[in-house]
Amino acid sequence: MTVFVDPSVWAAHGTLFSHLVSDSSLDELHAFADRVGLSRRAFDLDHYDVAAERYDATIAAGAVPVGGRELARRLEASGLRVPGRARRDAKADALLVRWDVLMPDARSVGVELVDRWHEPHRVYHGPEHLVHALDCLALLEGRPPGVPDGAPPPHHDGASSLTQLAIWFHDAVHDGVARRDEERSAALATTLLEPFLPPSDVHEVARLVLVTTDHSPADDDAPGALVSDADLAILAAAPDRYARYVRQVRAEYSSVPDETFRAGRASVLRGLLGSGALYRTEPAVVRWEHAARANLTVELAGLAD
Structure with missing residues (x-):
């Protein structure tokens, strides 16, 4: 399994957020999130929302930084993506x-x-x-x-x-x-x-x-x-x-x-x-x-x- 994170460009709650996804397993995504101290409340069915101040920590823990389009492509290919609606x-x-x-x-x-x-x-x-x-x-x-x-x-x-x-x-x-x-x-x-x-x-x-x-x-x-x-x-x-x-x-x-x-x-x-x-x-x-x-x-x- 590989975990990917995109840039912190998504504005909400007075800060910017990244998305953290897995290319194969939600179980392993949750395990990774636990290791870097992300709350389960940050999980949104197929990804974690990661506040900008936690971005470097996810990369230090092994997340691969990619652009937003590449992250979306990886998530789609994994079968884990849940469309917006x-x-x-x-x-x-x-x-x-x-x-x-x-x-x-x-x-x-x-x-x-x-x-x-x-x-x-x-x-x-x-x-x-x-x-x-x-x-x-x-x-x-x-x-x-x-x-x-x-x-x-x-x-x-x-x-x-x-x-x-x-x-x-x-x-x-x-x-x-x-x-x-x-x-x-x-x-x-x-x-x-x-x-x-x-x-x-x-x-x-x-x-x-x-x-x-x-x-x-x-x-x-x-x-x-x-x-x-x-x-x-x-x-x-x-x-x-x-x-x-x-x-x-x-x-x-x-x-x-x-x-x-x-x-x-x-x-x-x-x-x-x-x-x-x-x-x-x-x-x-x-x-x-x-x-x-x-x-x-x-x-x-x-x-x-």
Whole structure:
């Protein structure tokens, strides 16, 4: 891993700031920041803001000084970059506004979830993914994405609330262990929601979280189909966004040797392509099936090179 820092030219809070980034690993970026005494509050999803008086200290500790364009290029290539709009939507305050619309009497739960989604080891499975999945769920349910002026969206009903909660919880525990993550996320949903919802609703949220283990809801499971499709919507992203998703996934498993990762990833892609329709709701099939299959096919071919 190499850490890069650009010049102190970004004005804020009465001083100038640099950006500090890694070309491969957020874990190692956080470790470097700890060594030079940077507060975690200075971290902004894909970089640290470094006050001008700390610039020389970062270079003395091993950061490579580069220009702003070169730093942006390195960050983009790493797969760790979060675009500006996505960064704004994924900030803790913005997410808590969304949570308060959904569960206004359970602020403490929202705070814990937002903290979990911002854990430093996450790259793809972080707050940007949460926002994207919530917005895609809204599209599938016929609601506008985002938060409409702090008020509940049109058609906001009990069933929609439960599918939204399932998205909030589906990767709330993420240690990179398949199935175990989903099971622990479902258990967390049960624990945190029991004081606020009827037992039947708590059970349904936990069940929907488990649907994301293998994305195989039953044919008559309409809520499960919505949650599964929203979680997999990234597969149909525009080619440049899909390429960034691929880099993010690789960065999340940076400790896995390349040959092992490529073999495992190829197996996952072949499984997705060979298991029938990727999406289970009609709107998702119409919107995303063709694009998702094209993205997966291109990625699989690249792994064979």
